[in-house]
Amino acid sequence: MVETSGVLVDIAFWVCAAVAVGFGVLVFVVDSMARATYALALSFVATGGALLLMQQSYLGVIVVLMMVMEMAVMAVYMVMFMGMNPALMPMSMVHSHRWAIGAAVTTFVVLGSGAVLVPWPTRRGAPSPDVTDALGRAIMESHMLVMMIVGPVMVATIVVGVVLSSARTRYDRFGDDLDQPAADPPQEVR
Amino acid sequence: MTELLQGVLVAAGIATAVLALAWASSAALAVGAGRPAAMALGDPLLEVCRLLRQRRRTTVSADVALWRLGGWGLLPVALLLGALVPWGEEALVPTSLGVVWANTLDVLVWALVWLLGWGANSVAGLVGGYRFLALALGYELPLMFALVAPAMAASSLDLAVIAGSQEGLWYAVWMPAAFAAYLLGVLGFAVQGPLSAPAGQETSGGVLAELSGPDLLVVRVGRHALLGAGAAVAVPLFLGGGSGPWLPDPVWVVVKALVLTASLAYLAGRLPVLRVPRLLEIGWVVVLPLVVLQDLVVAVVVVR
Numbered sequence: 473m474v475e476t477s478g479v480l481v482d483i484a485f486w487v488c489a490a491v492a493v494g495f496g497v498l499v500f501v502v503d504s505m506a507r508a509t510y511a512l513a514l515s516f517v518a519t520g521g522a523l524l525l526m527q528q529s530y531l532g533v534i535v536v537l538m539m540v541m542e543m544a545v546m547a548v549y550m551v552m553f554m555g556m557n558p559a560l561m562p563m564s565m566v567h568s569h570r571w572a573i574g575a576a577v578t579t580f581v582v583l584g585s586g587a588v589l590v591p592w593p594t595r596r597g598a599p600s601p602d603v604t605d606a607l608g609r610a611i612m613e614s615h616m617l618v619m620m621i622v623g624p625v626m627v628a629t630i631v632v633g634v635v636l637s638s639a640r641t642r643y644d645r646f647g648d649d650l651d652q653p654a655a656d657p658p659q660e661v662r
Numbered sequence: 663m664t665e666l667l668q669g670v671l672v673a674a675g676i677a678t679a680v681l682a683l684a685w686a687s688s689a690a691l692a693v694g695a696g697r698p699a700a701m702a703l704g705d706p707l708l709e710v711c712r713l714l715r716q717r718r719r720t721t722v723s724a725d726v727a728l729w730r731l732g733g734w735g736l737l738p739v740a741l742l743l744g745a746l747v748p749w750g751e752e753a754l755v756p757t758s759l760g761v762v763w764a765n766t767l768d769v770l771v772w773a774l775v776w777l778l779g780w781g782a783n784s785v786a787g788l789v790g791g792y793r794f795l796a797l798a799l800g801y802e803l804p805l806m807f808a809l810v811a812p813a814m815a816a817s818s819l820d821l822a823v824i825a826g827s828q829e830g831l832w833y834a835v836w837m838p839a840a841f842a843a844y845l846l847g848v849l850g851f852a853v854q855g856p857l858s859a860p861a862g863q864e865t866s867g868g869v870l871a872e873l874s875g876p877d878l879l880v881v882r883v884g885r886h887a888l889l890g891a892g893a894a895v896a897v898p899l900f901l902g903g904g905s906g907p908w909l910p911d912p913v914w915v916v917v918k919a920l921v922l923t924a925s926l927a928y929l930a931g932r933l934p935v936l937r938v939p940r941l942l943e944i945g946w947v948v949v950l951p952l953v954v955l956q957d958l959v960v961a962v963v964v965v966r
Binding site for chain 2: 504506507510513529530533534536537540541543544545547548604656
């Protein structure tokens with residue numbers, strides 16, 4: 473890589489890092505669920521940008537994709553469960569203030585000192601020429617078992633979550649003997 | 663320096679193309695809904711003039727920052743989608759992950775439309791925003807699995823490579839389920855036609871309810887531009903990119919994008935608006951299994 477473009481990449485990386493941390497802090501400063509959620513989304517987008525600059529293109533794009541989607545859905549749940557019904561009524565985004573600060577500072581010091589103090593090993597080997605391809609091979613070959621276990625567990629979690637939160641069952645929809653025509657809409661507002 | 667100038671010119675060309683596609687979408691949709699063709703073509707201009715002069719209306723304690731972010735973000739997403747399309751030899755932003763980027767951009771719309779509904783601090787907007795997320799769950803999964811099919815067949819996530827690997831037979835021909843699911847997704851993230859319940863008239867416009875003036879203009883242009891840009895991405899994905907007789911490649915890409923945009927928008931104008939639970943059921947019980955089956959067929963063909 474040419475010297476000047478290396479400097480530019482460094483600058484871009486630090487901008488991404490600053491944006492990620494800045495919006496991460498904003499999550500606790502703002503007074504609205506929606507703002508907190510999307511501040512977190514922007515923080516993750518900046519993290520994705522940092523990954524892109526580390527030439528992990530696929531991971532970078534996927535972080536942006538997954539996190540924006542996740543935050544869009546999370547905003548709905550946050551508003552729903554946290555009782556912020558009159559939209560935009562200000563409410564604090566922090567609770568257990570002292571404990572939270574203590575835990576955060578401790579974690580930061582432990583992880584940060586680990587990153588700074590531990591002698592890093594020198595690099596062995598070289599990165600694969602096509603990291604996306606290498607990632608795909610890792611997932612589908614050497615780590616296949618993990619993926620096969622994680623996949624069903626995640627699906628089961630989602631299904632159980634929906635079943636537990638839904639007030640109605642298939643018996644409400646198709647009748648006691650499941651032989652009635654489907655109720656339309658499937659979810660009655662009660 | 664000349665390189666920079668060239669880049670700016672190409673970017674301007676792509677912006678023009680996306681706006682032209684938005685115009686085509688708007689006109690074809692109006693024709694589909696029964697408006698005479700001559701009026702449908704002129705309407706966008708008149709509306710631009712009207713909305714540019716309209717005074718901005720606001721609501722009590724609106725979250726203006728999020729509201730504007732949602733509204734003004736749609737058009738840039740459409741333009742970025744346009745920048746991914748290889749109009750000639752290469753895209754403006756050549757990337758080996760074009761398919762994933764296209765998917766990421768259409769997921770950004772999830773956030774933008776919800777923010778648009780939320781920011782206005784109005785019931786109609788909020789209803790529209792929630793409707794959109796429910797719809798998005800219905801169309802996005804089939805869309806994601808539809809994107810897998812061409813990428814798998816071409817063994818690449820690069821839109822230019824995918825376009826180049828369809829010599830003889832377009833992917834749209836032998837991957838009809840994936841193509842249809844993709845187009846359904848385009849209507850979804852453009853909030854148009856059968857998937858326009860988030861902006862439904864029975865909720866006085868839903869996410870659009872409290873918008874006015876330039877803010878409303880950019881959202882309306884943005885939705886049509888998303889339809890056009892989504893169709894333009896389908897050209898390298900499913901319609902063979904720039905391949906075609908006589909004419910040069912870029913012309914073929916534009917022609918295909920234009921025809922696909924106009925037909926999709928016309929169809930969207932003809933069809934009634936689907937209620938959200940209906941689409942969810944169709945999306946997950948019918949379309950999703952069909953698309954997964956399509957992926958299986960493609961995988962078998964590729965491996966064989």
